Amino acid sequence: MSARRASVAPASDPYPRSPTVHPLPTAEAEIGEELAVVRPGLVSRYADELSGARASVLTRLWRALAHEPLPWVTGRERVRDGLVLRLADGRTLHGPPADPYATAAYVTAVRLGGTSYEDPARLMTGLAVPHGEAFAAELRHSAASLALSRADQPPVPETPPPAGTAPDWVWEQRVVDGHPFHPNCRSRPGFTVAEQLAYGPEHRPLVELCLLPVAAQDCLVTGVWPRELRDGGRLLVPVHPWQAEHVLKRPCEGGRLAAHPLMSLRTLALPDGPHVKTALSARLTSSVRDISVGSVAASAVLSDFAEDLAPRTDGLLHFTRTLGAATAHSPDLAAVWRESPRTYTAPGEQVLPVAALPVTGLADSPSWLAAFARLALTTGLRLLELGVALEAHGQNLLVVLSGSGAPLRLVYRDLADIRVSPARLARHGIAVPELPARNLTDDPMALRRKLFGSLVAGALAGVAGSREALRAALAAAVSDLPCTADVRALREEPLPAKALTLMRLSPGTPGDQWTTLPNPLVLDQGASDQ
Numbered sequence: 460m461s462a463r464r465a466s467v468a469p470a471s472d473p474y475p476r477s478p479t480v481h482p483l484p485t486a487e488a489e490i491g492e493e494l495a496v497v498r499p500g501l502v503s504r505y506a507d508e509l510s511g512a513r514a515s516v517l518t519r520l521w522r523a524l525a526h527e528p529l530p531w532v533t534g535r536e537r538v539r540d541g542l543v544l545r546l547a548d549g550r551t552l553h554g555p556p557a558d559p560y561a562t563a564a565y566v567t568a569v570r571l572g573g574t575s576y577e578d579p580a581r582l583m584t585g586l587a588v589p590h591g592e593a594f595a596a597e598l599r600h601s602a603a604s605l606a607l608s609r610a611d612q613p614p615v616p617e618t619p620p621p622a623g624t625a626p627d628w629v630w631e632q633r634v635v636d637g638h639p640f641h642p643n644c645r646s647r648p649g650f651t652v653a654e655q656l657a658y659g660p661e662h663r664p665l666v667e668l669c670l671l672p673v674a675a676q677d678c679l680v681t682g683v684w685p686r687e688l689r690d691g692g693r694l695l696v697p698v699h700p701w702q703a704e705h706v707l708k709r710p711c712e713g714g715r716l717a718a719h720p721l722m723s724l725r726t727l728a729l730p731d732g733p734h735v736k737t738a739l740s741a742r743l744t745s746s747v748r749d750i751s752v753g754s755v756a757a758s759a760v761l762s763d764f765a766e767d768l769a770p771r772t773d774g775l776l777h778f779t780r781t782l783g784a785a786t787a788h789s790p791d792l793a794a795v796w797r798e799s800p801r802t803y804t805a806p807g808e809q810v811l812p813v814a815a816l817p818v819t820g821l822a823d824s825p826s827w828l829a830a831f832a833r834l835a836l837t838t839g840l841r842l843l844e845l846g847v848a849l850e851a852h853g854q855n856l857l858v859v860l861s862g863s864g865a866p867l868r869l870v871y872r873d874l875a876d877i878r879v880s881p882a883r884l885a886r887h888g889i890a891v892p893e894l895p896a897r898n899l900t901d902d903p904m905a906l907r908r909k910l911f912g913s914l915v916a917g918a919l920a921g922v923a924g925s926r927e928a929l930r931a932a933l934a935a936a937v938s939d940l941p942c943t944a945d946v947r948a949l950r951e952e953p954l955p956a957k958a959l960t961l962m963r964l965s966p967g968t969p970g971d972q973w974t975t976l977p978n979p980l981v982l983d984q985g986a987s988d989q
Contacts, residue, residue: 766780819864
């Protein structure tokens, strides 16, 4: 996160940059050239941010190289000054000690054979592995877009608004650096500089959604579609303007709807109303962000199920309800309406996504971080015991804070990717909802991967910012948890995490791929055990 950005190339850096001067990679130069036309005042700041952005992306890439089951990494060995990876072609890759939970940009260069690399894209090209060139192009775009995002921030941090006064989008738009662990943290291929500035939440725009009329009889609708978005026998479906121009290639025939983009870019908050999730058939980070017909069909069932489930958390967790969803039987033309998380706040309280917590500075307090970890783990594990594994990463999970900043309770949004165990539900006398097969599993590993990979190795790690801070928070929290099989796994086993780089380098393999990270609570687990 931007709150923990480290300075680049400290004097003690054991892997100094190559003295050879290279021209800017294509993506960096192209963005610079476009920026000179559309926002010339940002050019200098963009150039200043490039080296730090490369280091941030390289740090994320080094985490993957050190911990993911990449087939061309044949061994990992700790050495006095860092970590050595042995490659299948006989070369070695030498870098600093790998902290899989670090969010600061601590990796400024790594050495492949006799060459030092500070640019993650050039490193990936130098590795010469299958599908590496395509991934290198994404890394170039990620670093360049990250530099652009940082360049467009106020030069002096704004004073956080008083509790309860910030609109929904304010905290979401302060998450400048994107995903804390994905090398493609800001990759937006297909977006021009003008489009990034116009639509990226970190640039704080007001986006005018296109309202496209579709015959109601040609749509699948669940829940209640807003009356104001009906025109006789037609539905007015909100469409992201990028989608309308580049994918649907249709003008805004039914008018426009102004909204503020949230963290995911394709989900936006109306100034005085709900949130609207739009289809966006562009690859952001890892996935193409469309809305499947199946997810629209299941949205009302999931929402009702969650509403019945929430009371079992003793008021610690609320779910934002899906108000209505519609699709023209196409993942490219669909929209979902959800409640605002502010629905579940009282006067004087503030709700913000967990990914925004580093910006607040609250997590710098070990006692605050321990209290938040206790709240998140208690709630997540209680639901897991009942039979529901949340995908509680920093975007889906939000925290309600008191006026003094104390974590009070949680709000969860976007139920499409939860996992539900029919066997566990039955043990607790809970009816199994009629969900798509992909949402259902009784496999304990699959359930733990979903929760632990998103909540512990994702949200909590991203807030903690380092292995030691995460260890302290977990140690304080788990002591109060009941000794179930899930809790024992959390205490004793390596932590599951999505193998995000392996997934980008395996375009022919559908679905999630996984790795394990050393458990901070188990001192003898490390990268060389992979």
